[in-house]
Amino acid sequence: MIIAVDGPAASGKGTIARALARHYGLPHLDTGLLYRAVGVSVERAGGDPADPADALAGCDFDPALLGDPALKTESAGRAASLVSVHPPVRAALLDRQRAFAGQPGGAVLDGRDIGTVIAPQADAKLFVTASSRVRAERRFHELERMGADVPFEAVMADIIARDQRDAGRSTAPLRQADDADLLDTSDLGIDAAVQRAISLVEARTADR
Numbered sequence: 657m658i659i660a661v662d663g664p665a666a667s668g669k670g671t672i673a674r675a676l677a678r679h680y681g682l683p684h685l686d687t688g689l690l691y692r693a694v695g696v697s698v699e700r701a702g703g704d705p706a707d708p709a710d711a712l713a714g715c716d717f718d719p720a721l722l723g724d725p726a727l728k729t730e731s732a733g734r735a736a737s738l739v740s741v742h743p744p745v746r747a748a749l750l751d752r753q754r755a756f757a758g759q760p761g762g763a764v765l766d767g768r769d770i771g772t773v774i775a776p777q778a779d780a781k782l783f784v785t786a787s788s789r790v791r792a793e794r795r796f797h798e799l800e801r802m803g804a805d806v807p808f809e810a811v812m813a814d815i816i817a818r819d820q821r822d823a824g825r826s827t828a829p830l831r832q833a834d835d836a837d838l839l840d841t842s843d844l845g846i847d848a849a850v851q852r853a854i855s856l857v858e859a860r861t862a863d864r
């Protein structure tokens with residue numbers, strides 16, 4: 657079974673994808689980490705994530721980078737969203753994601769274009785969202801827990817800028833697939849959101 661989980665930044669899609677993977681005993685891939693690794697690798701090489709050639713060179717990153725805590729920072733997220741607009745970067749990361757989705761038994765992948773581009777054949781697709789204020793609050797508290805001192809207004813501005821860039825790009829923009837179920841977590845705690853996600857997957861896969 658392939659489960660595609662898409663949605664905007666800090667909507668809770670990673671939390672839900674990990675919980676679904678545990679529930680169904682499937683491997684999970686956070687595809688945002690791949691774009692974050694490209695962005696960080698460009699910046700560490702002194703390049704500009706907005707430059708197409710620099711961004712493409714960053715796709716040749718050391719796989720060990722995927723475990724680097726630096727990928728979790730807001731600046732890595734921003735660099736990821738800058739490199740991700742370049743079609744050659746998306747093409748360079750495509751096979752790896754499709755191979756993960758296509759492994760025997762299936763997988764859970766979360767990102768922005770899983771249900772639309774990476775695995776349009778997925779058995780269940782969730783589009784996880786929440787209001788921009790709720791998402792900014794979640795990200796703000798997450799950063800606080802990590803010890804980062806970032807003003808709430810800056811976090812909110814970053815969420816809005818990321819939404820606009822991710823939804824506005826011409827290749828594989830963030831959007832709900834036509835056959836995806838919408839899951840708005842604005843008023844749901846983690847446990848309730850996960851339960852709702854499992855119910856939606858069950859409803860989609862009941863007759864398979």
Ligand SMILES: Nc1ncnc2c1ncn2[C@@H]1O[C@H](COP(=O)(O)OP(=O)(O)OP(=O)(O)O)[C@@H](O)[C@H]1O
Binds near residue numbers: 845
């Ligand atoms: N339903 C929820 N209620 C409250 N907090 C939540 C909920 N879902 C997730 N969170 C918290 O919000 C933060 C962001 O969640 P998560 O990392 O799952 O989002 P995401 O959409 O994968 O983010 P990104 O793709 O931008 O990395 C985390 O601190 C997580 O624990």
Ligand SMILES: Nc1ccn([C@@H]2O[C@H](COP(=O)(O)O)[C@@H](O)[C@H]2O)c(=O)n1
Binds near residue numbers: 665692733737769
């Ligand atoms: N399938 C994807 C996943 C991510 N991106 C881009 O990477 C940025 C960081 O993603 P997070 O999920 O870790 O927040 C994101 O803002 C996107 O620009 C993508 O394009 N496609």
